Amino acid sequence: MMRKFLIGGNWKMYKGARETEEFINTLKTSKVDISDIDVFIAPPFTSLPVAIELLSNSNYAVGAQNMFWEEEGAYTGEISPVFLKELGVEWVILGHSERRIYFGETDEGVRKKLKTALRLGLNVVICIGETEKEREEGKAEEIVKREIIEALKGAEVDPERIAFAYEPIWAIGTGKTARPEDAEEMHRIIRGSLGNKGEEVRVIYGGSVKPHNAEELLRQDNIDGALIGGASLDPVSFIEIIEAVRRV
Ligand code: PEP
DSSP: OOOOOEEEEEOTTOOOHHHHHHHHHHHHHOOOOOTTSEEEEEOOGGGHHHHHHHTTTSSOEEEESOOOSSSSSSOTTOOOHHHHHHHTOOEEEESOHHHHHHHOOOHHHHHHHHHHHHHHTOEEEEEEOOOHHHHHTTOHHHHHHHHHHHHHTTOOOOTTTEEEEEOOGGGTTTSOOOOHHHHHHHHHHHHHTTGGGTTTSEEEEESSOOHHHHHHHHTSTTOOEEEESGGGSSHHHHHHHHHHHHHO
């Protein structure tokens, strides 16, 4: 089963409109061929319009880092997925560990958001992963399986629209990367818990992916791409990671 590689750049709370424009101008000067890879960048909400406008004639897609599960209403400060669709957003990241840790995102919230996103035609990357303590206690497998089951309750696993990002929390923004063989083992487990569609669903890795370690991770059979935080903020390292995909 050939799964198309998926690369996402999660910019977190970095880059307003001006810096987004600078990044994209550099990205567009690169001749890296992404015709057979799905690549998106996920800037902060306020930088989405400029990103979408500047990437409109390219193969790069734009994603959001979060959304609300309702389409509209009295939800001060939230962003509707309808507004994201209207802008031209194609991907949305759900359940990132920073949202779970700092903003109280729950499995139930991820499930509700997933349902709405699918109904509205957004593609989704669902983030799952264990803390360092959970890994030490031998609970990594149990945690990711719970996150998957809870997110998918009542939803069809549509491989065209849903991807999972295995992001061990201890590896995010820390410079510590999971060993490729450990990541591969977790990806195999994740795929195995996705039922009969498992072979078709993309399971990407996130956690301190950098140009120097990307290729070895991406060479693993069950690693179908990467969700990149820090290294996606620099267009040069982001492009280098895409080039690593091309070598795999
Ligand atoms: C992320 O934010 O999803 C991430 C993986 O961050 P980093 O690459 O900086 O570890």
